[in-house]
Amino acid sequence: MPDANHPHDYQRSINQYQLSVRLFGPIQLSPELNRRTDRVIKSHSQDRDHFTEITISENRMQGGIVVDYYVKARSRRSAEQVGYVYLSQLCDLLSAVTDCPVQFFQTEEQARGEGGRQHRQPMRNARTVHLEEWSWITGSLVALRRDHPRYLAAASWFRKGLTGDDCLDQFCCFFRVIERLAASYANKSQWKKEEGGVRRAIAQLTDDLFGTNGIPELLANESRIKEATTLRNNISHGNEPITIEMIETASALLYPIQDAAFCVLDCLRKRKLQFDS
Structure with missing residues (x-):
């Protein structure tokens, strides 16, 4: 006392x-x-x-x-x-x-x-x-x-992307949503030890959630996923200087990657994150 x-x-x-x-x-x-x-x-x-x-x-x-x-x-x-x-x-x-x-x-x-x-x-x-x-x-x-702290973190990145003004920052925010959710929720049970990587996880999560129907435009195209991954690395890690071409590419990809990020959040919530009251 x-x-x-x-x-x-x-x-x-x-x-x-x-x-x-x-x-x-x-x-x-x-x-x-x-x-x-x-x-x-x-x-x-x-x-x-x-x-x-x-x-x-x-x-x-x-x-x-x-x-x-x-x-x-x-x-x-x-x-x-x-x-x-x-x-x-x-x-x-x-x-x-x-x-x-x-x-x-x-x-x-x-x-x-x-x-x-x-x-x-x-x-x-x-x-x-x-x-x-x-x-x-x-x-x-x-x-x-x-x-599910990774889902909560992904939701935070998504809101940052929606409320931001810089298309490069917004692009990276939306990419992080997909990247984090893929790392946490993709089914890796059939993967071999040497398999991995961001693009592999994104492709796996896309298959897990959407199958062959209703796949968001960006996630349905392997070359666009590769383009988005490369752009994200160049922006986030400073691999290349910021150019007008980079800004225009990010701007063109902004809506497709926002749509993909939302669809992953939404589908994951509805299929795997329903809790008892």
Whole structure:
């Protein structure tokens, strides 16, 4: 038991904090999801599950979607740090499920600027988020952290690619999604010891997930996979100087590789990452 007379035994008490954060992106909530509150597992530690109530709703006045949830911490600053990590991972999965760039901002000035930009858009094209998708996101996060960290990391790279502005960085982000998932989920049981490599793993995962039908355009073409792999190595490792031709090649491959990355994330989620509630 702590000694009341010993100053080094003092610790700040743990309190509950409510965080309310606006998300921005070309998404909208289905009617059954708007203003819905769920009790979900937020984290797991020391053989104990930690729950939070989480509410999601649309902010039609200011723009964006509002997420309200609770965090236990020793200070407001700690609550923000813990809460933002949790929210960032939710946004990663939301982007991986919808193929839409979802982001949040830590200052009101940034949020106000993004809200104004969205209101000025001449046409609104929003992807509807459905209840079963949101339930998978909130209900699967802890299991993904524990058992499938590579999938969670791939979702993070995917969102970075969607929210980026530099086509070279975006290209590399989307390639990393495919590369990481192939390394972790391709069926290598029939491989010989000398077999391996990124392209081999990508081809194997493509066969595992898609068979002969519905293969994303880029993954169906071995020469394009080779081209994308070479380009990624040249960009990431600095094998060659950045040229106009390299930028144009990355730009031309950007949508095909984004589509391939999303299809791999989506198919893997639906076939292998459904968890019991």
